[in-house]
Amino acid sequence: MTDTLFRDADLIELGDLVVYHGSLTDLHGLWLAFPCQCGNCKLLDKLGLPSVRFMLADPWGEEPGPQCVRRKSVTRSKASS
Secondary structure, three states, X not given: OXXXXXXXXXXXXXXXXXXXXXXXXHHOEEEEEEEOOOHHHHHHHHOOOOOOEEEEEXXXXXXXXXXXXXXXXXXXXXXHO
């Protein structure tokens, strides 16, 4: 039941396949989403400030992905359902 609730709410879980549609137009497309681990995001998390950002990884391992991606810049892929 919990898995269904996550899917219905369109929440992004660790390793979900997402479509990036943010400001870096040359990187639009499919990526795997992970919590961002850069220094700024770690500090914000440590301070308890709500800033959900993602680090995106290429599913095929061919190119580096963007970091500090805002939640509104990604949509969970229907392939993750």
